[in-house]
Amino acid sequence: MTRHESSSSVTVLGECVADTFADPGRSGLGELALRALPGGGPANTAVALARLGTPTRFFGRFSNDVFGTLFRDRLSASGVDLTGSVSTPEPSTLAVADLDETGQATYTFYADSAADWQWTADELAATQQDDAVCLHTGSLALVRQPGAGHIEDHLASAREHVTVSVDPNVRPLLVPPSAYQERLPRWCALADILRLSEDDLALLLPGAGLEEACDTWHRAGARLVVITLGGRGALASLDGHRVTVPTPAIDIVDTVGAGDAFTAGLLHRLAALGHLGGRLDRLSLEEVADACSFATHVAAMTCSVPGANPPRAEHLATPFLSGERRFTKAASTPTLVTQPSPNRAHARAVP
Secondary structure, X not given: OOOOOOOOEEEEEOOOEEEEEEOHHHOEOOEOOEEEEEEOHHHHHHHHHHHHOOOXXXXXXXXXXXXXXXXXXXXXXXXXXXXXXXXXXXXXXXXXXXXXXXXXXXXXXXXXXXXXXXXXXXXXXXXXXXXXXXXXXXXXXXXXXXXXXXXXXXXXXXXXXXXXXXXXXOOOOOOOHHHHHHHHHHHHHHOOEEXXXXXXXXXXXXOOOHHHHHHHHHHHOOOEEEEEOHHHOEEEEEXXXXXXXXXXXXXXXXXXXXXXXXXXXXXXXXXXOOOOOOOOOOOOHHHHXXXXXHHHHHHHHHHOOOOOOOOOHHHOOOOOOOOOXXXXXXXXXXXXXXXXXXXXXXXXXXX
């Protein structure tokens, strides 16, 4: 069943990454100036959730280096509760971003022995989330050892009390796709919500279509699968019932943090509708469309500014914050496909 207490806090567990970009204006002959911005998929999601108004706690392992201070400052300034996070002497994770002419980012990672992957069972057991309705995780922290296995065990324990959300956020330059493919069935068995991109899909299930992929992950245990499609919007599948939502027309600056902002918008809206805290038993396809439409607008606004800088609630031009839709009909009408897949399954076996 779903919890409906006044508190609808969300806990995010995962890494922080220093996203660095070349700064041509400060570079010169024989030198390259870099601009470092705080990022990392889970940290971006926590920032976006807090800025939207969802009480948010972030469990991370912060290095004592200069980047660790940068990460803490950004999260705290956005209103994220850092209680339960760990300070550590290991270095921070660094990603060097290369933006193409369309604003799409590719990354080179410097992550060996970084603080983010060193979670221990004792550290995770010490975290408290009694007031949370959802635990979101994913990205590199869920696949990089030695901490990844401990995080999986933590999810198995936490899901007795909260809705579990997972974003694989595949990074093939740092971790072979085969490592994600091997672990994904267990993640689906633990997760109520699986959010990933079309690019992730191509790496996780090469050659599979959108609906085939959704059915595969439903059979593995995930009730709600949401696949973001870039400029084409998003496809959501709830127990095999599908809905697609479009993306608002915007001028794209870059796409850094867009998927993380989408995830935050999705969880924020599901929390506001009272559907987090259990197994999504009362969630309808229309409410999924509502949440995904809101999420596409949060992601679109993030793409309209440089870097992973998601909007605050008061800056959203088309929020659902009052419960009233303000979309134009052509830009917001979802497409519902109500027939369930014949292969859908509700059984959930944790491998």
